[in-house]
Amino acid sequence: MLKTTFKASCLALTLALAAPAMAQNAATVNGQSISSALVDFIVAEQVKRGQPASPEMRATIRQELINQEVMKQEAVKKRLGQRTRGEIPGSNDEPGDFGQCPS
Numbered sequence: 001m002l003k004t005t006f007k008a009s010c011l012a013l014t015l016a017l018a019a020p021a022m023a024q025n026a027a028t029v030n031g032q033s034i035s036s037a038l039v040d041f042i043v044a045e046q047v048k049r050g051q052p053a054s055p056e057m058r059a060t061i062r063q064e065l066i067n068q069e070v071m072k073q074e075a076v077k078k079r080l081g082q083r084t085r086g087e088i089p090g091s092n093d094e095p096g097d098f099g100q101c102p103s
Helices: 002-022 036-048 055-077
Strands: 025-029 032-035
């Protein structure tokens, strides 16, 4: 019995360590891959919180990750994360000065 448990533990450890090398993509958005491991991780977190795992849950999580990737790519395309304070309308370069609130 102890030998069987040890063998099963070794097999589980081997598979866990090999998983990144064998990882599949859950989706690809404009060349950016979304790993199945990320989907699996989020499913596991939801199960820890009491949600039952289901194909519908997995599909919803996958779709949300796709939506987030599309929004991230659009933000990068529009350079939304690269603006400095001086480029934001209603602001200036003075620390602590947040500009005028719109009336």
